[in-house]
Amino acid sequence: MIKSQQGNQVADYSKLMKRQSPESSATIKKQIHKRFQNRQTIRELYQQKAWKTLVKVGSQTKGLYEEYDTIKVQGQVLSVGDSVLINSGDQHDEDYVGTLKQIISIKEPTTAKLICLCRIQWYMRKSEIIKSKPKCSEWISEQELFITNHQEYILAQSIISSCKILSCSEYQELDEIESTIYFNRLEWDLQKKQFGNMDSVQQFCFCFQPVNPDRQYIQCDSCKNWYHFECVGIKNGKYNQKEFHCRKCQ
Known part of the structure; x- marks a missing residue:
């Protein structure tokens, strides 16, 4: 007999089995077994992650x-x-x-x-x-x-x-x-x-790399292409002239 936490009777499976045919009794036994097996399985699977x-x-x-x-x-x-x-x-x-x-x-x-x-x-x-x-x-x-x-x-x-x-x-x-x-x-x-x-990403500069927003770029006033400061010799992140022309356009 299985009881709830309050102690009330839920189901008496021994009496239930006697009232069932052999086929239905076997089905109920399988369902009960599966139910309790899953209880243990879920707990174990949780512990195993x-x-x-x-x-x-x-x-x-x-x-x-x-x-x-x-x-x-x-x-x-x-x-x-x-x-x-x-x-x-x-x-x-x-x-x-x-x-x-x-x-x-x-x-x-x-x-x-x-x-x-x-x-x-x-x-x-x-x-x-x-x-x-x-x-x-x-x-x-x-x-x-x-x-x-x-x-x-x-x-x-x-x-x-x-x-x-x-x-x-x-x-x-x-x-x-x-x-x-x-x-x-x-x-x-x-x-x-x-x-x-990778083919869908545009590449820039002489080094033909995709743009990196963390780095500094400068645009050539002639060809309008963008170049890394380092690749065109601009040091310390500063360029004081009004216009910039890459070496291809100079």
């Missing part, structure tokens, strides 16, 4: 799984589609960045506690990209992110706050740049460790 499997198990059990459009984390209301900063742990200097793709909760049957998980699409930072492409360090901005096709589940409480991810042109138009404002213009293939759409 096996989030993907936990979501799969939870979604297959009626009453344990629910999806949401919004979630409140650290006093902020976040919605599916928002970009967020995620705690990377004590071993990392930079927080992770991702976009919320799904918000779900899974109930742990024994304790009735809710496990809140978020499916995140990840971005890569400059520090991660230059490990594979060290020569790109000069043109990648400190606030630049690279979108990936990699998604995975995380605990909702690991989210720190929301952030903004702009286009490169939107970012360049800003007068003041906050630490939680980033921009994205390129994809990053995690398997091949290369950019996915």
